[in-house]
Amino acid sequence: MSLLVVGTVAFDSVETPYGKEEMVVGGSAMYIGYSASYFVQDIKMVSIIGDDFSEGELNSMEDKGMNLDGIEKVKGGKSFFWAGKYHDDFNGRDTLVTDLNVLADFDPVLPQHYKDSKYIMLGNLTPDIQISVLDQLNDKPDLVMLDTMNFWINNTPDDLRKVLKRIDILTINDEEARMLSGEHALARAAAKIQAMGPYYIVIKRGEHGALLFYNDKTFFAPALLLQTLIDPTGAGDCFAGGFIGYLAKTQNLSFENMKRAIIHGSALASFCVEDFSNWNIKRLSLDQIDQRVNRFYDLTQFSLV
Ligand code: AMP
Numbered sequence: 001m002s003l004l005v006v007g008t009v010a011f012d013s014v015e016t017p018y019g020k021e022e023m024v025v026g027g028s029a030m031y032i033g034y035s036a037s038y039f040v041q042d043i044k045m046v047s048i049i050g051d052d053f054s055e056g057e058l059n060s061m062e063d064k065g066m067n068l069d070g071i072e073k074v075k076g077g078k079s080f081f082w083a084g085k086y087h088d089d090f091n092g093r094d095t096l097v098t099d100l101n102v103l104a105d106f107d108p109v110l111p112q113h114y115k116d117s118k119y120i121m122l123g124n125l126t127p128d129i130q131i132s133v134l135d136q137l138n139d140k141p142d143l144v145m146l147d148t149m150n151f152w153i154n155n156t157p158d159d160l161r162k163v164l165k166r167i168d169i170l171t172i173n174d175e176e177a178r179m180l181s182g183e184h185a186l187a188r189a190a191a192k193i194q195a196m197g198p199y200y201i202v203i204k205r206g207e208h209g210a211l212l213f214y215n216d217k218t219f220f221a222p223a224l225l226l227q228t229l230i231d232p233t234g235a236g237d238c239f240a241g242g243f244i245g246y247l248a249k250t251q252n253l254s255f256e257n258m259k260r261a262i263i264h265g266s267a268l269a270s271f272c273v274e275d276f277s278n279w280n281i282k283r284l285s286l287d288q289i290d291q292r293v294n295r296f297y298d299l300t301q302f303s304l305v
Helices: 028-036 055-063 101-105 127-135 150-155 157-164 174-181 186-194 235-250 255-272 286-300
Strands: 003-006 010-015 020-026 043-050 066-074 080-086 093-099 119-122 143-147 169-173 200-204 210-214 217-221
Touching: 003 028, 003 066, 003 127, 003 235, 020 028, 028 043, 028 055, 028 235, 028 255, 043 101, 055 066, 080 101, 119 127, 119 235, 127 157, 143 235, 150 157, 150 174, 169 174, 169 235, 174 186, 174 200, 186 200, 186 210, 200 235, 210 255, 217 255, 235 255, 255 286
Parallel strands: 003 043, 003 119, 010 080, 043 066, 119 143, 143 169, 169 200
Antiparallel strands: 010 020, 080 093, 200 210, 210 217
């Protein structure tokens, strides 16, 4: 099953309580692509970069099964750049810089062989680009999942509302769910966001795990208690990539399978935070992922008698 991923491929400068890294590879699509690559062989990437992006990084993405025909390279252009600094608790962060650079004028044109994709991951990026990608598909896909953040909720609220009407699953963090809905209680926030379009809402809560809402059903997945926490950047994207990658692999969109997808997404996110950039998530084995999924299972099992 092929998965189309749209999002940023970028440079990040990140400061966490553990340390600091300047101009490392980042971007929502990059993180999603790597984490989905452990479940799906055929990943079609849509993004834009400048000619400052290293060929070596692009080759590593191709080696993991990502097709880069949909990544536009702008001669003389600069790639999207984001800088952030995490608070002492690692959970909160301040965005210091968002330089759209080549993203500002991106008008994606999907290669022909992308247009029949059935699983679509609209990673964090300008909502009008997310809409344009949906408009270019030949048929209605099986599943459209979208991730967004405060930057787009604040800067492009109307376009975001438009794209929300066309998706099945929204992943969003708790603070942003409150911002988007105007509700503090997460159950009410999820209900309000559901009324905006998506059937399923996944609320990410960092070290407090993730919640899945579908009509009156709710599921909670904890986060693992990790010994090593270095850089949370990309955790949300890795979660999304693991989640939709697992769904695309299993092709089962039941609520029960969504629960398994949440656990697989959480497992990929847990690897992401153990190092800066893509350094950990590009070198995983399927065995390591299985072992981590089993740790989630052990963490949540109990008997009523
Ligand atoms: P996450 O920690 O999951 O929110 O993802 C962080 C990644 O998203 C970083 O690698 C950034 O390059 C990228 N990013 C930051 N801000 C934006 C934005 N406004 N739109 C798209 N991608 C972004």
